[in-house]
Amino acid sequence: MIQGPLSPVEAVMVALSGFVIVFLMLALLWGVIIVVSRIVGGVEKKAAPVAAASQPAAAPVAAPAAAPAPAAAAPQVVLEGVDETQAACVMAIVSHETGIPLDQLVFKSIKAV
Amino acid sequence: MQFSFIGALEEILAGSGFAALFSDPRSLVMILIAFVLLFLGIGKKFEPLLLVPIAFGILLANFPLTGLLNAPANGASPGMLWVFYQGVEHAIYPSLIFLGIGAMTDFGPLIARPSSLLLGAAAQLGIFAAFLMALALGFAPNVAASIGIIGGADGPTAILVTSRLAADYLPAIAIAAYSYMALIPLIQPPLMRALTTKKEREIKMEQLRPVSKTEKIVFPIAVATVVILLIPDTAPLIGMLMLGNLFRECGVTDRLSDTAQNTLCNIVTIFLGLSVGCKAVAEKFLTMETIKIIVLGLIAFMFSTIGGLLFGKIMCKLSGGKVNPLIGSAGVSAVPMAARVSQVEGQKANPANFLLMHAMGPNVAGVIGSAVAAGFLLKVFGA
Numbered sequence: 001m002i003q004g005p006l007s008p009v010e011a012v013m014v015a016l017s018g019f020v021i022v023f024l025m026l027a028l029l030w031g032v033i034i035v036v037s038r039i040v041g042g043v044e045k046k047a048a049p050v051a052a053a054s055q056p057a058a059a060p061v062a063a064p065a066a067a068p069a070p071a072a073a074a075p076q077v078v079l080e081g082v083d084e085t086q087a088a089c090v091m092a093i094v095s096h097e098t099g100i101p102l103d104q105l106v107f108k109s110i111k112a113v
Numbered sequence: 114m115q116f117s118f119i120g121a122l123e124e125i126l127a128g129s130g131f132a133a134l135f136s137d138p139r140s141l142v143m144i145l146i147a148f149v150l151l152f153l154g155i156g157k158k159f160e161p162l163l164l165v166p167i168a169f170g171i172l173l174a175n176f177p178l179t180g181l182l183n184a185p186a187n188g189a190s191p192g193m194l195w196v197f198y199q200g201v202e203h204a205i206y207p208s209l210i211f212l213g214i215g216a217m218t219d220f221g222p223l224i225a226r227p228s229s230l231l232l233g234a235a236a237q238l239g240i241f242a243a244f245l246m247a248l249a250l251g252f253a254p255n256v257a258a259s260i261g262i263i264g265g266a267d268g269p270t271a272i273l274v275t276s277r278l279a280a281d282y283l284p285a286i287a288i289a290a291y292s293y294m295a296l297i298p299l300i301q302p303p304l305m306r307a308l309t310t311k312k313e314r315e316i317k318m319e320q321l322r323p324v325s326k327t328e329k330i331v332f333p334i335a336v337a338t339v340v341i342l343l344i345p346d347t348a349p350l351i352g353m354l355m356l357g358n359l360f361r362e363c364g365v366t367d368r369l370s371d372t373a374q375n376t377l378c379n380i381v382t383i384f385l386g387l388s389v390g391c392k393a394v395a396e397k398f399l400t401m402e403t404i405k406i407i408v409l410g411l412i413a414f415m416f417s418t419i420g421g422l423l424f425g426k427i428m429c430k431l432s433g434g435k436v437n438p439l440i441g442s443a444g445v446s447a448v449p450m451a452a453r454v455s456q457v458e459g460q461k462a463n464p465a466n467f468l469l470m471h472a473m474g475p476n477v478a479g480v481i482g483s484a485v486a487a488g489f490l491l492k493v494f495g496a
Binding site: 002003004005006011012014015016017018019021022023025026027028029030032033034036037040041043044085086089112 | 223224227228230231233234235237238240241242244245248253254255320325327328331332335336339340343344465467478481482485486489490493494
């Protein structure tokens with residue numbers, strides 16, 4: 001569109017317009033994401049009771065497959081000076097670094113030093 | 114006819130590249146620059162995946178008499194590098210690289226905290242600041258726009274915009290963009306510490322909400338639809354970025370996602386690097402303008418970092434101290450390097466701070482932001 005030289009005022013106007021357009025576009029996307037999240041959340045909430053209602057019939061078949069249930073069977077981890085989120089991060093990092101799956105690791109306590 | 118071995122040898126040497134090399138010493142300088150860039154790529158590991166093919170492209174392009182850059186004329190075959198360069202000229206390689214980036218990127222943190230998008234927008238400040246400075250230094254508006262886009266800290270975007278607006282400046286701009294991206298861990302931390310207080314850097318952010326698979330699938334479709342309909346010039350970049358992301362998230366195209374992330378991206382990177390390097394011939398590269406571009410590129414990166422940090426501070430204030438402003442600097446694209454810098458600086462201030470996932474939101478928002486800025490500049494200064 002613009003081929004010739006720009007005056008200082010025109011240059012500032014182009015720069016400002018560009019910056020504002022980038023802002024507006026990303027602000028619009030913010031709105032789009034919120035709308036999409038609400039719609040998807042609503043649809044998934046509606047779908048959840050239907051899925052839950054159909055679950056009891058399938059439960060007897062599914063139960064043997066869900067044998068390990070590590071969360072319920074695992075002993076309680078003693079947390080000292082760390083919250084649950086930090087503890088989860090530590091567990092994930094240890095599992096990643098050692099290459100041992102989480103369900104094969106036993107944590108007795110995690111203590112902040 | 115008399116044949117002399119020495120005469121034949123003299124004739125071969127006179128027609129060799131060695132003889133032609135000394136007829137224009139500037140080619141020698143370019144070859145030396147290629148060696149330095151190869152050292153930086155291999156020895157110092159500055160974005161080696163791109164710097165090594167770029168440097169080798171410079172080397173090949175500056176060997177005399179190769180005909181590698183010859184355009185097809187009078188029925189003669191074109192040079193190999195001329196053929197490769199068509200992928201840059203027609204925006205094929207940057208778009209395919211964006212396909213790979215999309216397939217590698219998890220937009221989950223951005224969907225979980227969409228306000229990150231504004232940090233990605235604020236961190237495009239450097240594009241427009243450098244654009245104004247380039248104009249003040251006497252560059253033509255289309256060249257100034259190409260220089261400004263270095264501030265987007267996004268190599269493929271810089272290459273796409275420059276190939277369309279100021280192709281002669283492509284090597285200088287691409288080399289500046291990729292070099293500064295490699296130097297982000299050195300450029301950003303001093304600005305981050307200067308513009309934030311220790312208390313701000315110590316802020317621990319709340320855990321992000323989980324994002325459902327459906328949201329992740331709808332996201333690329335929605336973004337492509339909205340952005341491309343509003344700014345059609347963003348179609349090559351945003352279209353491919355979102356297609357790559359859809360491959361990743363939809364769960365039924367794992368092979369395509371894997372190819373886009375790895376094989377295709379690697380192949381295109383080779384062609385892209387060689388194509389950019391081959392444009393760096395002495396008469397266009399060895400100028401004062403190249404030095405100005407390198408300096409302006411650094412300024413662009415710094416302003417982008419400052420823009421993100423200052424907006425991060427605003428968000429920190431508005432949220433009542435829930436947002437750590439350090440994540441603002443990750444709004445310059447450079448995925449995931451800029452987010453890692455936020456994580457490192459946050460943890461220096463508070464060892465219990467884990468900002469990486471929070472910084473990934475603005476980081477990927479920066480990719481979209483720089484593509485939008487590129488679309489704007491192409492619209493305004495394109496033919």
